[in-house]
Amino acid sequence: xxxxxxxxxxxxxxxxxxxxxxxxxxxxxxxxxxxxxxxxxxxxxxxxxxxxxxxxxxxxxxxxxxxxxxxxxxxxxxxxxxxxxxxxxxxxxxxxxxxxxxxxxxxxxxxxxxxxxxxxxxxxxxxxxxxxxxxxxxxxxxxxxxxxxxxxxxxxxxxxxxxxxxxxxxxxxxxxxxxxxxxxxxxxxxxxxxxxxxxxxxxxxxxxxxxxxxxxxxxxxxxxxxxxxxxxxxxxxxxxxxxxxxxxxx
Numbered sequence: 001x002x003x004x005x006x007x008x009x010x011x012x013x014x015x016x017x018x019x020x021x022x023x024x025x026x027x028x029x030x031x032x033x034x035x036x037x038x039x040x041x042x043x044x045x046x047x048x049x050x051x052x053x054x055x056x057x058x059x060x061x062x063x064x065x066x067x068x069x070x071x072x073x074x075x076x077x078x079x080x081x082x083x084x085x086x087x088x089x090x091x092x093x094x095x096x097x098x099x100x101x102x103x104x105x106x107x108x109x110x111x112x113x114x115x116x117x118x119x120x121x122x123x124x125x126x127x128x129x130x131x132x133x134x135x136x137x138x139x140x141x142x143x144x145x146x147x148x149x150x151x152x153x154x155x156x157x158x159x160x161x162x163x164x165x166x167x168x169x170x171x172x173x174x175x176x177x178x179x180x181x182x183x184x185x186x187x188x189x190x191x192x193x194x195x196x197x198x199x200x201x202x203x204x205x206x207x208x209x210x211x212x213x214x215x216x217x218x219x220x221x222x223x224x225x226x227x228x229x230x231x232x233x234x235x236x237x238x239x240x241x242x243x244x245x246x247x248x249x250x
Contacts, residue, residue: 003121004033004034005037006213007026011090011119012041014088022043022044023046023087023088025046025079025081025089025111026045027048028048028091028094028097029049030057032065034047036065039070046072048071048072052183077104077107078107079110081111084110084113086111087113088112088117088119089112089118090119091119091120093123095192096124101185105195105200109199115248116247117245117246117247118200118246118247120241123186123240124192125140125188126189127139127238127240129238132176133179134161138151138152138177149174153173161176199247200247201247203244203245204243205241206242207231207232207236207239208232
């Protein structure tokens with residue numbers, strides 16, 4: 001089960017518990033895979049994205065979804081939906097790309113109905129892999145630090161790295177470090193928790209559940225034999241944070 005399938009599955013689980021029809025927003029929906037999958041399951045799902053310069057997902061979004069405003073392009077940081085519109089908001093690998101987490105969460109709070117829930121999946125500062133380049137710990141270097149280019153280069157020469165795009169090792173290393181500086185924001189667990197606590201309640205970490213859903217075969221069997229705290233630690237170090245939070249009823 002990949003990240004998209006996990007998010008869609010989590011939403012369908014919530015539907016099975018709900019008495020009324022629900023409405024879902026995928027914040028930072030990218031190419032719209034989650035929206036499309038949920039719509040195929042007859043879920044009233046919508047998406048929005050600023051389609052920032054670090055990706056080109058707008059080119060592959062379902063054009064019909066754009067025409068009828070199922071997926072909406074954000075021209076500013078304001079979410080283009082009304083107050084109290086959604087029962088659930090998903091953000092899948094998005095918060096690691098937003099510069100101002102506080103303002104984003106205030107907007108999600110605005111469009112979420114009282115009692116509604118947010119599902120968040122994103123990396124934090126202490127995660128080991130740097131998923132955008134495939135070089136572990138590269139994001140632990142300070143932004144602009146020259147040494148990290150040579151760190152990336154050394155691992156690239158050893159055969160590591162991803163999204164190489166036919167670049168020579170040094171050009172690739174410089175490009176990836178610049179891209180990480182420009183488009184990623186790795187925050188500490190404390191900063192993330194404090195910012196979420198400003199708007200939401202009942203923060204519940206489900207990294208262990210995420211891990212068991214993602215793994216198959218003998219890996220799943222091994223995970224199930226581990227204590228929950230160990231499952232959560234492994235998931236946080238290799239996959240990032242996975243947690244839910246709720247908008248207060250009042």
